[in-house]
Amino acid sequence: MKGFSDRLGEVKEYYFSKKLKEVQKLRESGRPIINMGIGSPDLPPDPSVIEALKSTADSPSGHGYQSYQGIPALRNAIAAFYDKNYGVSLDPTSEVLPLMGSKEGIMHISMAFLNEGDEVLVPNPGYPTYTSVTKLLNAIPVYYSLNEDDNWEPDWKALAQMDLSKVKLMWVNYPHMPTGAKGSESLFKKLVDFAKTHNILLVHDNPYSFILNEEPKSLLEISGAKDHALELNSLSKTFNIPGWRVGMLAGRSDYLDAVLRVKSNMDSGMFLGIQEGAVAALKLDSTWISSMNKIYARRKALVLKMAKLLQLDVQEDAVGLFVWGKVPDDKTATEIVDQLLYEYDIFITPGLIFGSKGASYVRFSLCIGEDKINEAITRLKNYITP
């Protein structure tokens, strides 16, 4: 064997993959770990979603290979969902591509648009997969800063001073993970203008728009956006089916064709039962989202209490599935994360894994029951910083 690929040196095992193994080991050793690290909705999906999966599984013809483009019912349901919730009109035959999770879409899009050596604008802080996929393709991540003082919007002044000639693609994500910054119509307009001016493909990753957010937005709402932007979306957080792996890509048909050409050469279509379940989810009325948000709101109130005990500085009106807090100036986030894990059996995520601009922060997931958050609060009653 002549060795591994060079790209392998560029990526580590995905952080959660390693860290969760450690948490799992602690748990197996008998430690009562409260895991507030990962944004995997803990509540089940609506019964109609499960029922659609089960009845498809009972059909003798439900087990074969599926089309790479997904069943028409799913593409129609996605288009209807975009129309109803964002006021964005999409042609279900050509402007919608179901994906086995939006995470895989990051790779498929990158493969369709990037050559080795191309530069990619990646938010700092931001979702680590934008970086790792870019590196896996030997393209070059170029970080653009998001600052708390600008409500975690891009640092436009710094961007204006960058040499953008080699930048081909830009990842954006609002509501933003991990900070929970909501974004706005004016921000989305600026982003589309920026992409147009610099001839960059904007890819908006939009899985959090319905969580604790009164104003869900799609970047594709902006006039002219389709010529410069694609949007990834996901059913994972909105409909409590992260493990099912259902995402989607929306945008111009020729861009989607390119992504499909990559995708059809490296995987196969999505299990029919999962597609039918996704259709059922997308058809749920708005009471589903509001009932989930009531639960998340109660959890968030408790996590904010917990953050107070830890003396964190939190922007309380942020949206999404996480609480993001700044640690006191004389501490490091890693110290606090390790202290919580090893002394209090509580796992939270250090902000550093989202980039250097996250180094003074920690992230709490709201995907955990109130009883457990209360238990964490109890454990932290007499908390003293490390």
Place this chain on the structure above:
Amino acid sequence: MKGFSDRLGEVKEYYFSKKLKEVQKLRESGRPIINMGIGSPDLPPDPSVIEALKSTADSPSGHGYQSYQGIPALRNAIAAFYDKNYGVSLDPTSEVLPLMGSKEGIMHISMAFLNEGDEVLVPNPGYPTYTSVTKLLNAIPVYYSLNEDDNWEPDWKALAQMDLSKVKLMWVNYPHMPTGAKGSESLFKKLVDFAKTHNILLVHDNPYSFILNEEPKSLLEISGAKDHALELNSLSKTFNIPGWRVGMLAGRSDYLDAVLRVKSNMDSGMFLGIQEGAVAALKLDSTWISSMNKIYARRKALVLKMAKLLQLDVQEDAVGLFVWGKVPDDKTATEIVDQLLYEYDIFITPGLIFGSKGASYVRFSLCIGEDKINEAITRLKNYITP
């Protein structure tokens, strides 16, 4: 937007993706198409498999993100299956990696081992995805011929004359698709020796070993194979769950670690219900396989009749899910395929899509009921070659 990636120019939309759209359109226009093109088992899985999926779906905790490595029960079941059926011992914690279909494994393995410009030995004829994945990574497919006269084993003389210094990886696949050649222990030994001599990583793709084959074999049975070979396997064909996407990679732990590092950065774990279903499938006893093979044997007898009507030359003792037939010398396979599709509403696959060495052949899938094959025979009663 600064254009698509160069790699995109290297691959077309996957053949079945395009062709099945055409077949679908003909069907929608009212044409009674009999599709013998694709190897997607039409029969349902065992009820215990469906039941495992359904009961997991009913569990409130069955919907979250899963570990990248799969649940221990699935890795244990895979290891036990390899032990029982092939006599191959695998450590379930480190030598087994569940995949969402073995097709995706072709990409993950290639990304873990190949740099741009590396050469890859690809069988001709063979599964087109070996070529397209290689090209998507800007590596170079180098074809090695399989000849009918050598029972579709590699042309060792030709291989000996090749410059193999840049070859990093070699795809092999026995029982072979599309020809149905079975392979043998002596062939597997030769392959491992070859890989060792030339310092090449052998990757054996083994999804057909239980279909109409009395002697299922794993390449990993060969002494010393683990140091030079990985093996992909799949539940799709054996257990009638192609649409579920369950495959696996077996082999040395450091090689699997490298693949996991790629995989964990580009997708997420497999839906728990599907994993539990896969566990149930792997635990079925041998009567499952023998009962499926009785059905396939009856279908094959009918397809052989059909091949006779078409004056094809068929190696009747081939194994696997397909019948592979040589067209008469004065015809081309494409002529016959098009004639069958447009005049008789029967879709079969032209051998050319598996490489130049398949150009004089056509492939029939056995994934179609006897009634339909009989109907095809009836339509061909007065068949005259084009």
